Amino acid sequence: xxxxxxxxxxxxxxxxxxxxxxxxxxxxxxxxxxxxxxxxxxxxxxxxxxxxxxxxxxxxxxxxxxxxxxxxxxxxxxxxxxxxxxxxxxxxxxxxxxxxxxxxxxxxxxxxxxxxxxxxxxxxxxxxxxxxxxxxxxxxxxxxxxxxxxxxxxxxxxxxxxxxxxxxxxxx
Numbered sequence: 001x002x003x004x005x006x007x008x009x010x011x012x013x014x015x016x017x018x019x020x021x022x023x024x025x026x027x028x029x030x031x032x033x034x035x036x037x038x039x040x041x042x043x044x045x046x047x048x049x050x051x052x053x054x055x056x057x058x059x060x061x062x063x064x065x066x067x068x069x070x071x072x073x074x075x076x077x078x079x080x081x082x083x084x085x086x087x088x089x090x091x092x093x094x095x096x097x098x099x100x101x102x103x104x105x106x107x108x109x110x111x112x113x114x115x116x117x118x119x120x121x122x123x124x125x126x127x128x129x130x131x132x133x134x135x136x137x138x139x140x141x142x143x144x145x146x147x148x149x150x151x152x153x154x155x156x157x158x159x160x161x162x163x164x165x166x167x168x169x170x171x172x
Contacts, residue, residue: 048075048138048172055149055166060110064153068118071145073170075138081172083134083145084126085114088164095125100162110162112151120148126169138172 053071075081090099090109102108116124116132124147125131136143145168 044076046076046079046138046172048073048079048081048170050074050168050170051142053145053147053168055114055147057112057149057151060151060155060157062154065151066119067149069147069149071147071168072142073136073138073145074140074142075136075170075172077138077140079138079172081136081138081170083136084169084171085124085147086126086167086169088166090164093164095129095131096123098164098166100164102158103161103163105158105160108158108160110151110155110157112149112164114166115148115150118146118148124148 051072051074053069055067055069057065057067073081073083085095087093087095088098090101091106092109093099096113098112098114099109100112102110114124116122116134123131124134127133134145136145
């Protein structure tokens with residue numbers, strides 16, 4: 001019996017020492033944490049997109065015909081942008097005197113203008129020859145841009161359908 005007790009005590013003592021060492025190791029790791037930093041970076045570039053719009057005059061009867069059309073611009077939030085309009089594709093058109101062309105006879109045109117404000121007189125162009133551009137600040141979502149067109153009273157034109165195409169350029 002003595003043998004059995006001494007063998008048991010011999011096995012128990014090392015087992016207790018091993019278990020105690022394992023717990024001591026765990027608490028040693030918890031007491032000494034190591035830290036590091038992680039650099040996080042990103043670059044956001046200013047961008048803008050423009051969606052096609054319309055400026056529909058409808059029926060011209062010889063009286064002054066002001067209308068409002070729209071297109072949209074989507075630019076990065078906080079980005080300043082400038083909108084310029086070209087003279088259109090009407091043959092002989094200028095920024096101050098844009099021309100819609102008759103669908104049946106390209107030699108017949110209907111003059112009109114685009115201005116920067118409803119009822120205004122400042123021609124919306126590319127910033128040259130006395131014209132102005134329109135500026136805005138991006139919101140990150142689509143913004144409706146109003147376009148103000150006017151056909152002056154008393155235009156001596158033939159009946160028919162007239163059209164033009166204006167290109168809007170957004171610089172940001």
